Amino acid sequence: MGSCFSAESRSPLPGSPLSPHLANMKKRNSRKRLGSRGSSFEYRKDEALHRIPGRFFLNGSTDVASLFTQQGKKGTNQDAMIVWENFGSRTDTVFCGIFDGHGPYGHLVAKRVRDHLPLKLSAHWEANVSSEDVFRDFSLGSMTSENMSLLLVDKESRPSIDFLESEKHPDIFETLKESFLKAFKAMDRELRVHPSIDSFCSGTTAVTLVKQGPYLVIGNLGDSRAVLGTRDKNNMLTAVQLTVDLKPNLPAEAERIRRCKGRVFALHDEPEVTRVWLPNNDSPGLAMARAFGDFCLKDFGLISVPEITFRHLTENDEFVVLATDGIWDVLSNEEAVEIIASAPARSSAARALVEVAIRAWRYKYPTSKVDDCAVVCLFLDSNSNHLSTASNGNTEVQPTSKDQLDNDIEENNNLDVLTPLNQSGITRTEEETSLEGNEDPSMLENMNSDMGINWSALEGVSRVNTLVNLPRFIPEKEEKAGK
Incomplete structure (x- = not known):
């Protein structure tokens, strides 16, 4: 609970005055905002992205994945999700992502990251592969002074790599690790200067993965989570958590934030939720230690550097569940895996998990508002039918309706109107x-x-x-x- 800005944290709301300290910070970080025409034009330009074959971001399913999100009771649905098959024009590769927005414009930040982070990751991945080819050519051919200078420049731009780590993992991990780091950095830089999305007090988490063949590489930012459903030696289905919830209560995260003069503490009326605060102001009260956006805290310990992890999949691994904290606040990893495994069909697996989580919210926290929930379930063996009574040939993908696209455009057109957000989320x-x-x-x-x-x-x-x-x-x- 409480993974995003809360009323208790006294975070700035649309139309509310900022403290002098926060107002000065916002003034220094502000950029010229486009009007509604610019926002509409930008969305129209991105509309072609939503038509790409193999790219899914609405409720539905494919042969290898199931997606479902449902709005909670806190306002506009700020969760976003994506499955992109044949990612990077690679037939054996799929990209999946879950994004949990927070703050007044969190829904816009989450959608922006959903749409553009995969593009940046694909571009950096391709560039890194090409760079590796250049390095290979250098090692095989003569090393001229010009080639040596290019080599040194490229080497300086690369993050240091742990040689022990490189011995344990295949080349794809090192390449994707570097690509993830660069893509996340570029994405956050774009949000900082975006002309029509205010990310000063808004942001999003992200848990993303790339699966290529038997290799799984995960980039995690914030408190959404990835969990693997796998068989143990007794053929029992078990849950393996693949990511760490990057919250301020983790000692290493809290230490970094405090070194940067940020404050870390929980409110008296919610002692279980540790939050990040400005040095001299009791705002914004962010319940995660890493996120895209939230530039009011980026000078005080909040970072957008993801944790990158690797797993070599085996025939015992059946599926990966990506979900926002609306799921994990009320269900354990084991319960989530059991629900997915008990679904009558793969196509309904994500929806089954969301519906059970909503019931759990109702009974576990009867006086609290249900959080937004979003789930992507990626099945690791598309030819297996362990979880499905339906034919593998059945693909149920919800098309991108014109009405839904128009609703997104209307949201963008109202960016500059600082009024409470409406609650028209999903159908x-x-x-x-x-x-x-x-x-x-x-x-x-x-x-x-x-x-x-x-x-x-x-x-x-x-x-x-x-x-x-x-x-x-x-x-x-x-x-x-x-x-």
């Missing part, structure tokens, strides 16, 4: 709406006891099965209306 079914129809906190507080649920008494009983089988609560007024 909701009547059934989904009824799940969130209850607004009476006292009624919600009594739901557990009314339904006969006692979490502490569920020893030896699968909590996942309990959550999945819980009846949906429909308020009496909606029940009557249905009749």
